[in-house]
Amino acid sequence: MKSALRIFDRVGAPLLTGLATAFFVMETIHDLRKRKQDRWQRLKTNSSIATVGLAGLRGALLPAMLSGSAWTVQKRFGLLQRLPLPRWLQGVLAFVLLDYSNYLWHRLNHQCPFLWRFHNVHHTDLDLDISTAWRFHAGEVLLSIFFRGGMIVLIGASPRQVITYEILYEGATAFHHSNWKLPFAIEKVLNKLMVTPRMHGIHHSIVLRETNSNYSVIFSAWDRLHGTVRLNVPQQEIVIGVPAYRSTAEENVRFLLILPFRPQREWKLPDGSIPERNASGNLTQLL
Template sequence: MTESLLRLVFFLGVLGVMLLWEWRSPFRTFPEDKTRRLSRHLGLMALNSTVARILTGGGAYFAAELAFEHHWGLLNQFALPYGLSFAAGLVLLDFAIYLQHLAFHRVPLFWRLHKIHHLDLGFDTTTAIRFHPLEIVLSTYYKMVLVMAFGLLPLAVLVFEILLNACALFNHGNARIPAPWERRVRLFLITPDMHRIHHSSYKPETDSNFGFSVPFWDKLCGTYCATPQLGQGGMEIGLNEQRDPKLLNFSRLLVLPFR
């Protein structure tokens, strides 16, 4: 099974589980039809994948194979045990994605692209795949440079990409976790309640909880927010600058960063 097919199988599996969970135990309801949201966001993901494949080739996994074959990168200069190199790759990539997310909020040019993700007036597992194609391309190049600079193992890159997609689908879920369980899970994994705060329209909350998998980076770097000001039920999702759903269709999302 190729790398791309393996990632797709895991993605579809987790997406199916999350859609079922949201249907059985939704946290809140949104006015927009679920089918319309799913088709628009899957359309964005398909476009993003196509554009990224054309402009970046094989992406981070291809870069890792190249680095491994030619012994490029920092970790390839040492005779490290395979398990240690694998674990180091996962940790480095996870922290790098945290820093990337932070940069896409702090740098105005990057924010023009990333706000497409935050303009979603709903919050469900499909929000996890709602990104502008140029953001995906920039993210892929960033990971490729990182992978080659550190000489990360191809298997570590593949496992990380699968985990990143799975965690993003999970923590964007419009799903209800009982409070006692949510507090326990949040100790080692970013939950929907934690990441939902990041999609608040209140800017101090938007600029918090940047992690995608584990909560440790936010806590270490001072960007952790445990509870929204208006509570999970009263928190407004989206951005105040645009709240008309008619202006947030597929084509408008693509051109919005250039206006």
């Protein structure tokens, strides 16, 4: 378990920092959606939320997931520990099953009102870019220990498999949250395999049925298999955020940290209307 943590610190963290920097540069040169807020102000707010969340990830979530993993290997408890498979196939299956479990966890965050209180902090961002990728409330990170740790135990993934998946999971999260405008033809091909910025942008729309789609993290196949994929929304038409939280005055660290513990607002715009998209693709409200 300690060696897996070392891999994360010595390989994962520098790799992810490099990737985040590259995506930051790319979204600066080729931006996909127009920004609503000051980029640097958002960077300050999102970095503060991310710092607490990442401390939860490194200090609690990773050690907990790796403890579960070490236990399932030692006791030969989980599915992959029971099946007589070649090592390479076990590795591939562990990766695929871990990614599927994270599709389920993300979907649960939207469907369970208690979990949504925390995940809402990620979605209330009024813009979407690399800084949103780690804007997760520490409460969401800590709550994920039970589900993600439990799935690791059931799957029977080894510490090395868990840490490899985690590094790629964080890298994929950075990529699909970025505001990088990839050439459309390239993104179209890439999206057959994995979640891309345009696909995930739709998940951050203020239109509820668009938010309730595209839950996948690495492989886009999970949304296709579950019928939750949605790709036909032009990026220029998307309004990012949650309709009841449109005020930039509320985009501050204090408000966001206590947001899960306040009464949650309904999925309505401040004027009481519900954002919908008409046949031409335009929002019927707000724009």
